[in-house]
Amino acid sequence: MGGATTIEGALDLVRRHGGRITSSRRFLLRALFDSEGHRTAEELATEVQVQAPDVHLSTIYRNLDELERLGVIVHAHLGHGPATYHLANSVHGHFVCEECGKMIEAPDSIFASLAKSAQSRFGFSINPHHFAMLGRCRECS
Amino acid sequence: MGGATTIEGALDLVRRHGGRITSSRRFLLRALFDSEGHRTAEELATEVQVQAPDVHLSTIYRNLDELERLGVIVHAHLGHGPATYHLANSVHGHFVCEECGKMIEAPDSIFASLAKSAQSRFGFSINPHHFAMLGRCRECS
DNA sequence: ACTCAATTGCGAGAGATTCGCATTATCCCT
């Protein structure tokens, strides 16, 4: 939610918040919209640099931060490595096997009853997207 | 489970696995057993160094790793900062407010129905202790 | 005591991310 469903929509959002449209932003958004994958800042930088070799990794980080503040993307931690980024309009939970690293994307509905108990027991509204739920996949159990 | 309920029990476990009883291990275990808190490696090092100033941070990390392999302690990630360590015999889930940082410890039972759905839908056995569940606490909602 | 392997202290290194700063580029206003 929040977010934007197209590159131009995202750029509009940037503009409306006093930001400027730069080519690194355009390239980064293109990389992000290109696939629904979970990619690290480094991977995104590599993709952007195919078209614009001078875009620096620190610029990627700064733009990722800004796009996250604007609600266009979110980042998630799937394990001990670097964070991964993806579009905010396809948020979901993550189950990651501690043994083999396999990742399963889960619809929010699977967290519904946890959300309810956390709310009634602690007044806490969960956001199940940010950190993965670890465990063992079928094969590794 | 796994674990050990006393310092001497933990040291026995170390010994039985071919490890040696050193004073830094004893001091570290004392710090860990001293309180049920969630403490970072750095905090534990500071505590240990009150009694034994020469114990190096890297020694703390190595001993924490070993104690975790033996099942005496576990580490959890409660946010973007450093990992926190605590005794394995008091594992629990963590709800952390994204706004104010407040942390709530939750009994495993609250994850029971999520565990059941993850198992039946994906054959996945969850371990809800490692990464915190983010969200908003009552005050910040 | 003696020996051998486990452990330690120390500093350097690695991985991910952030920061400072001078330079460049975008956008708004004539």
Added chain:
DNA sequence: AGGGATAATGCGAATCTCTCGCAATTGAGT
């Protein structure tokens, strides 16, 4: 179109957390 304010960039250095290599030390069985 031209100019000025300021957002954004490139670059390297710094930060934070944790890991590693290595020589020196120490614990524990004989």
